[in-house]
Amino acid sequence: MTLPRCSDVHVEPLPGSAKQGSVFVCFEHPGGWSRDVLDGGTFGPELTARLKSALKGRAGLQLIRRPGREGRLVERPHLFIVHAQSATTELLRVDGPEAILDLELETPMANGGTAVAEPLLLVCTHGKRDLCCAVKGRPLAATLRDGPLGHSVWETSHTKGHRFAPALMLLPWAYSYGQLNEPAAASLLEHAHAGDFFHPGNRGRGVFDSAGQVAELAVAQRLLEAGERLRFGDLTATGGQVSHIDGRCWAVDMERTYVEGAIASCGKAPKAAKVLVARSVEQTG
Template identity: 50%
Template sequence: MTSLTPPCSDVAVEALPGTAKTGSTYVLFEWPGAWSRDVLDGGTFGEELTNKLKAHVERYNATLLLIRHSTREARQITDHHVYLVFADQGITEVLHVDGPEDVLDLDLSGVGKNGAKLRTTPLLLICTHGKRDTCCAVKGRPLVNELRRGDEVWETSHIKGHRFAPTMMLMPWAFSFGHMSREATSAMLDHAEDGLFFVPGNRGRGTLTPPEQTAEIAVAAELSHQGIKVGIDQLQVRIDANGNAPTATVTVKNRDTGDEYEVKLRQKDIEGVVDSCGKAPKTGKGWVVENITPGR
């Protein structure tokens, strides 16, 4: 039976801010072969190794993502890139290993534990995981092919939010972006190389909670509207404890000037969310900014 619902990424009923994938430690493993629907379901690496990989990354509260180049020529490899991302410190390390079993030997507790080299340029991971959701293949892969940025841009396995395809993550900060065009993606990478915050398409910084993500983007947008360039790590974000309350107050501090902004937010219901291709619309939730109050 043919689904009557449109592709999930064509249903734009949600605001992007506050929807980023959360997490701070990532293992990006180069795997040019086929990816199963869930790269840790046993279909990619077999059941025994998969169980060991799951246990290893869970021990460190880390996330394993598979990456690969877009061209057949670049997928002919003799060893595998591994990028270790520590987003709470804004650091990426790189090393090469012989195979996926070598991931089990990595100490993911922090920087400088594995003899890896420091990477000083950004990494952009664009989801092309078609077995997880069709939109990622249809919209993600052409974007990867259009970008010519050397080793900055990689295909990646599922990073959540395929309803925002083409969806991507910018490392080492773990920013998520959605509904990005080629022009916007190139501009975002240019900003990242210059150490600048990029607002369009920004879903949030993955080291923050959803209301914190929303508040940081709102203040960055306000400053940008004033013609002020915002550094990628210029804003310090602190939320008042709110538990599961549908409202939140977040303080965003400009580290350069000392200025503080109090951001009031509320959570609202969003009707008609299609979170994956073929699924029926449902009611979701999202954070919206009520007001921003400048202060010192």
Template identity: 55%
Template sequence: MTALNTARPNPVRCSDTGVEPLPGTAKTGDRFVLLEHPGAWSRDVLDGDTFAPEFTGRLKKHLKASGMGLQLIRKPGREGRQITGHTVYLVFSDQQVMERLVLDSVEQIMDLDLSAPGQNDAEFGARPVAHPVLLICTHAKRDVCCALKGRPLAAELVADFPSDYVWESSHTKGHRFAPSMMLMPWNYSFGQLNREATTDMLMAAQKGEFFLPGNRGRGTVDARSQVVELAVAGHLISRGETVGLSGFQVDGTQVRLPDGRVFEVEVSQEDVDGVISSCGDAPKVAKSWVATAVTLSS
């Protein structure tokens, strides 16, 4: 006789544990299409349930050909459900460039040239964006924490900033750090920030300044490099320096600054017990990169 599985899902919300270091957990990617889509978002927006399966297949190929990731976006509240056109941002995080355009239909994405900035000016009126864009994950079908913590924050912030600065977003990775967010065009991820801290972060970004609290890393580099870069940024900020969002060059455990200084960072990989990846999951042991020392090498 087969025994019944009577185990109950873990009732603890994944974002309430707070045991895992944030550095090194950013969603990786160099380029993104941010597409305004007011309809329902399925668990994976490219699983064939958000868009028709045939179109989803073509869209996947189109994005893959240019190395683009896809984030669905919408404005909070009723405004986000009542649109006359689809706002699109083309984000080239590797070049720290972002463009904005408006499409009449989602299907027109297939007509966009995603190879590089400046390719969609004439036909689609793409224009450079000079301000930061903050994506706050509200993807409830991926994890309920994003609905509980992301939606209220997004609704609060849209009252504080100009239109197009703050958007709800599909999965930004790291719902265990909810509210989870991505700062474009640099692709820095943040987590566990309240309204006041998020406001400070976005205001710093407008000035091109680095914001350390809640910073999970820059997604254009791998997890270890994210930790290395954040360690150097934290070291400089602790010494009273103003650090810019641009200019870090990470090579292994070395970071070169625009002024020519080079820092060496010692890192180790450590076990972290009690990590709940998603709501309902059992706690597990995860690996995290940790910076243990920062020294000026040249």
């Protein structure tokens, strides 16, 4: 029996599935990406061990490259340091991955780089991790790169959630997205440049845990459906408690349940998956 591709099976809710993290190092590496970019196959065992030590508990690493053949020709790689809590991005041009070892990662804009005001949209194309990301991510990245805001688009290594491919990460806010077609992804990019919250395909903000992601998206949906303008970063979530920068607060009741037929990765058999869903939203302040 031939199993379907994992991203062709849409049984899991998107909210609550975002890659978690608040600090990200995005290094331009147009060469080959091994299955895990820190398994020794990309940078070799010695440098990989040093990179792991330098980043552990401090930041997540994303390898990035420009879509298309021109993205393989790099003289001095881009290196972005993103602090999602403060929504700040710092850009350095470096000689190689060794530059990651000396980064100051605890404080935003502490490395003498250039502040980047515009968002970055990372599209996972990491085919060695899962085929779906190559099949669905690469065409989307190429199309977006040819659009009017294409300078903000990068291919990236694994972002978690290839079963939702094409899988995207929006920085500097650390929102993950999935299952967007080309028009929807282009709309996401337009919203991001305006700072306006984009709800379709939103899997959550990585600075929150799974419950916080579900709760924030439930409140965001309620506000957007009421016709309110919402901007990225307006909401903060702690578990089921959500607050707005204007002082309003909500309590979101959630339930853990199961869905049948989820496929975690291509080649794996379908199974039940535990998910967290919002049941009600009540304004408390």
